[in-house]
Amino acid sequence: MNWRAISEDGPGPTWAGLFAEYWPDYHRWWAREGPEARPGYLDSRKALRAHMPELVGLYDRLCDLAGGTDHAARFLSFYCPPPYLSSCSQALWPGAEPLLVRNYDYSAKAFDSLVLRSNWQGRAVMGTSDGLWGLVDGINDAGLAVSLTFGGRRVVGDGFGVPLILRYVLQTCDTAEQAGRVLARVPTHMSYNVTVVDARRRFLTALMAPDRPAVITHQAVATNHQDRVEWASHARFTETVERERYLLRRLTLHVEPQEKFIGAFLRPPLYSPRFDEGFGTLYTAVYRPRRRQMELRWPRARWPLDLHDFREDMRVIYTPDGTPAAK
Structure with missing residues (x-):
């Protein structure tokens, strides 16, 4: 594992570079059941606004840095993602x-x-x-x-x-x-x-x-x-x-x-x-x-x-x- 410790005060080019690096793998995971299995962008943003409204502006900024694509925005909402297990x-x-x-x-x-x-x-x-x-x-x-x-x-x-x-x-x-x-x-x-x-x-x-x-x-x-x-x-x-x-x-x-x-x-x-x-x-x-x-x-x-x-x-x-x- 190549561990990194990275700092960036506000969302900017460092975070955008990380997203570009990780997105291909995350996209395969997120879309493994087909993108239609995940909620749409409007429903995802609506849920975020309803339950965590303080994060909406930050979410919008991150979506822009991620390229503004539909799949990236839906992934970044973390709303109804694919199931995953851990043991901690x-x-x-x-x-x-x-x-x-x-x-x-x-x-x-x-x-x-x-x-x-x-x-x-x-x-x-x-x-x-x-x-x-x-x-x-x-x-x-x-x-x-x-x-x-x-x-x-x-x-x-x-x-x-x-x-x-x-x-x-x-x-x-x-x-x-x-x-x-x-x-x-x-x-x-x-x-x-x-x-x-x-x-x-x-x-x-x-x-x-x-x-x-x-x-x-x-x-x-x-x-x-x-x-x-x-x-x-x-x-x-x-x-x-x-x-x-x-x-x-x-x-x-x-x-x-x-x-x-x-x-x-x-x-x-x-x-x-x-x-x-x-x-x-x-x-x-x-x-x-x-x-x-x-x-x-x-x-x-x-x-x-x-x-x-x-x-x-x-x-x-x-x-x-x-x-x-x-x-």
């Missing part, structure tokens, strides 16, 4: 300092490998990119950090791809309470668990679904199911229950040092070597809201990033034998 773990360290740690288990062939730092609409945000303006985890200048896991349900409905919902949270919210209100009202196309923590260590996990109201909980751990397992074969394959129990034991026995807690994500059962099956642990992310910092980790490498002292860079991560190393 996330948890909050129980110590005094707010600390969110997550593993992202997914296919390296369908991943941006990109940390994007932006200052869109006057709000500084950095996080792990998905779809070039969505995020699978991130932090903003208010010290609000957010991360997602797949919720382990097959139901697909009318709603947005959750990476854009995470972007919306970070663009518009300062606190976990504000984020909870957003996550309770914005429709998602699949089931996801979204954990949010702010600089005062207030946190929540939203259990989002397309066919029932979101449930806002005080859970400090999320894997790949919600209140109960509803997709048994997926649960067995991803070991979601086992990973949840493992994390809960670590949280309840005692408050262990930060480094020991983070290190647990770099080893089984949390760390997954299933790269050939599309569910290997591509990275571990550590978010420190008070410091406005994130760090990407692998078993033999780490990459610190600071929202207010962001350094563009590139890292090559090799996973030929399931044991990542960096160059």
